[in-house]
Amino acid sequence: MAGLQLVGVEKTFGEVQILRGLDLEVEEGELLVVLGPSGSGKSTTLRIAAGLEEPSAGTVHIGGRDVTHVPASRRNVAMVFQSFALFPHFDAARNIGFGLSARGVKRDDVDRRVQAAAELVGVGDLLHRRPHELSGGERQGVALARALAREPEVFLLDEPLSNLDAQLRTRTRAELKRLHGELGRTMVYVTHDQVEALTLGDRIAVLERGLAAQVGTPDDVYRRPADRFVASFVGSPTMNFLPPDAAARFGLGGDGEIGVRPEHVRLGEGEVEGEVVIVEPAGSEAFVHVDAGGPWLVARVQPEELPEVGRRVRIGIRPGDAHRFDAEGKRITGHQ
Amino acid sequence: MSERRGLALLLAPYLLGLTVLIALPALVTFGLALFEYDLITSPEWAGLANFRELWGDDIFRRSIRNSLMFIAAAVPLRLLGALLLALLLHRQFRGVSAYRTAAYLPTVIPDVAFALLMLWVFNPLYGPLNIALDAAGAPTPQWLTDPHDARWAIVLMSLFQIGEGFIVALAVRQSLPGDLYELAEIEGAHAGYLFARVTLPLMAPALLLLLFRDTIFSFQANFVPALLIFDGGPPPYATTYLPLFVYTNAFEYLRYGYAATATLVMFGITAAIVLAQWRILRRWRVASSAA
Numbered sequence: 299m300a301g302l303q304l305v306g307v308e309k310t311f312g313e314v315q316i317l318r319g320l321d322l323e324v325e326e327g328e329l330l331v332v333l334g335p336s337g338s339g340k341s342t343t344l345r346i347a348a349g350l351e352e353p354s355a356g357t358v359h360i361g362g363r364d365v366t367h368v369p370a371s372r373r374n375v376a377m378v379f380q381s382f383a384l385f386p387h388f389d390a391a392r393n394i395g396f397g398l399s400a401r402g403v404k405r406d407d408v409d410r411r412v413q414a415a416a417e418l419v420g421v422g423d424l425l426h427r428r429p430h431e432l433s434g435g436e437r438q439g440v441a442l443a444r445a446l447a448r449e450p451e452v453f454l455l456d457e458p459l460s461n462l463d464a465q466l467r468t469r470t471r472a473e474l475k476r477l478h479g480e481l482g483r484t485m486v487y488v489t490h491d492q493v494e495a496l497t498l499g500d501r502i503a504v505l506e507r508g509l510a511a512q513v514g515t516p517d518d519v520y521r522r523p524a525d526r527f528v529a530s531f532v533g534s535p536t537m538n539f540l541p542p543d544a545a546a547r548f549g550l551g552g553d554g555e556i557g558v559r560p561e562h563v564r565l566g567e568g569e570v571e572g573e574v575v576i577v578e579p580a581g582s583e584a585f586v587h588v589d590a591g592g593p594w595l596v597a598r599v600q601p602e603e604l605p606e607v608g609r610r611v612r613i614g615i616r617p618g619d620a621h622r623f624d625a626e627g628k629r630i631t632g633h634q
Numbered sequence: 635m636s637e638r639r640g641l642a643l644l645l646a647p648y649l650l651g652l653t654v655l656i657a658l659p660a661l662v663t664f665g666l667a668l669f670e671y672d673l674i675t676s677p678e679w680a681g682l683a684n685f686r687e688l689w690g691d692d693i694f695r696r697s698i699r700n701s702l703m704f705i706a707a708a709v710p711l712r713l714l715g716a717l718l719l720a721l722l723l724h725r726q727f728r729g730v731s732a733y734r735t736a737a738y739l740p741t742v743i744p745d746v747a748f749a750l751l752m753l754w755v756f757n758p759l760y761g762p763l764n765i766a767l768d769a770a771g772a773p774t775p776q777w778l779t780d781p782h783d784a785r786w787a788i789v790l791m792s793l794f795q796i797g798e799g800f801i802v803a804l805a806v807r808q809s810l811p812g813d814l815y816e817l818a819e820i821e822g823a824h825a826g827y828l829f830a831r832v833t834l835p836l837m838a839p840a841l842l843l844l845l846f847r848d849t850i851f852s853f854q855a856n857f858v859p860a861l862l863i864f865d866g867g868p869p870p871y872a873t874t875y876l877p878l879f880v881y882t883n884a885f886e887y888l889r890y891g892y893a894a895t896a897t898l899v900m901f902g903i904t905a906a907i908v909l910a911q912w913r914i915l916r917r918w919r920v921a922s923s924a925a
Contacts, residue, residue: 350816369819370820371821373820379813386836387835
């Protein structure tokens with residue numbers, strides 16, 4: 299088992315700089331989620347860690363060893379691809395045992411380790427099926443079992459749930475969390491899905507244009523976002539932002555922009571009045587869009603508290619719930 | 635106009651050509667094989683006499699043997715050449731388009747021009763091939779006069795015209811998902827293992843199609859060089875292949891019935907070879923997928 303460090307990693311493709319001096323440290327046994335929008339460099343980060351790309355500058359370390367120029371095959375990492383990358387002409391057993399067979403492990407050992415890995419992810423009964431005979435979730439299981447079978451030091455997972463339907467995604471997410479708890483292996487998990495990031499990660503690294511905007515626990519990233527980008531990217535619906543003049547009406551005067559999460563926009567409190575313009579029931583919760591004579595605010599409410607469209611409501615924001623950002627977008631003070 | 639009607643209209647010229655130029659002559663060939671016909675006098679019923687004569691015709695037997703030897707040598711080499719070129723040129727690198735064009739270009743050169751060019755290449759006195767072989771200290775075959783060397787000259791010529799097979803193999807190689815190869819790289823599969831276990835099996839269906847197509851094609855491909863460069867020789871009939879035998883009987887000896895009979899036999903041999911290949915390879919594929 300080993301940790302993973304990226305130090306000052308840069309990557310340029312032609313004229314385009316994807317990574318701009320990224321520093322990232324994954325502790326031994328930790329599950330770090332790399333979260334970011336398209337083009338932020340999260341997949342490139344993973345590919346550099348895997349050895350599929352060489353960094354333009356900076357170094358990569360696994361278990362304290364500098365592997366920057368070590369080929370992928372000798373880094374002792376395993377990768378789960380978004381597409382699962384299953385060989386269509388092999389059955390599940392041969393897919394799972396591919397790396398072991400390629401490295402010349404004896405047939406008996408391959409069979410034993412394939413069976414053990416398959417049992418661990420619940421695909422032990424499907425070993426003789428080919429990929430086209432498996433469901434999306436089962437394919438994902440086979441791809442995961444293949445990563446496990448070789449017992450690598452570091453697991454690299456590139457959006458492994460994005461090809462699954464919503465229900466299966468939720469179930470597999472929980473399964474992955476259980477698996478990580480059971481194995482205690484170092485894992486780097488790339489996703490653009492903040493729910494996956496918040497539910498799975500021991501820590502989250504939020505990437506913005508090739509740099510880590512924030513690295514912290516899910517609680518840190520959600521409650522104490524380092525800057526406006528993290529605050530706006532993490533959380534759904536996104537944080538409400540009020541310019542200083544609009545914030546002053548809520549008793550939040552001062553320099554800088556104010557950010558407030560939808561669950562902290564309180565209907566029926568305060569002095570400011572607004573008109574309900576949209577209501578969005580979402581099962582166990584609901585979202586209300588209110589036009590308060592400036593920017594629209596989104597409030598998260600209980601479904602039974604849902605007001606009608608067109609009704610005027612009072613809106614309040616408690617000072618302790620607000621985040622204040624300076625002119626550069628850095629968070630100055632805010633909700634703890 | 636309905637879509638169906640529109641499609642039918644678009645298909646019509648091709649269907650017309652197919653019927654008039656392929657299907658009808660093929661049907662006529664079946665009938666003609668039972669007649670003696672010289673284009674001047676009326677066709678004369680011959681029954682199975684043409685088949686009996688063919689059975690005892692030594693030149694026909696030689697042409698079958700020549701054709702089978704050509705297929706046995708040329709088809710695997712042509713397929714291998716197309717595959718190797720596709721594997722070499724499927725990646726993007728500086729100048730790759732020029733290399734791909736160069737690989738395809740000999741295929742679009744008209745057969746006659748290509749044959750005349752190769753006549754110069756194979757010339758024993760001033761041909762560049764023998765000059766190069768001589769400079770390298772290698773033996774210099776008598777391409778145009780020795781029966782054995784002449785057969786290899788025709789095989790060698792056919793190896794330059796593999797553009798179509800190359801394009802198909804290239805397209806198939808490029809369609810293989812890149813992440814399979816990236817995964818194999820991480821999993822530690824070396825190039826030989828990757829080729830044998832991944833690339834070749836995944837390309838196999840297309841390569842099999844190419845094999846069948848090339849077998850059929852090769853029966854006819856050597857007609858122009860055999861006629862223009864060697865005129866069926868050097869003696870004794872070293873490059874008289876089946877198409878040349880048919881041509882000579884039809885257009886030189888005006889024996890259309892006899893030529894039609896030889897054509898039917900050629901068709902039968904082609905079908906038998908393709909069927910045998912299909913059966914063997916199907917068994918191989920079943921065995922390899924079960925392993």
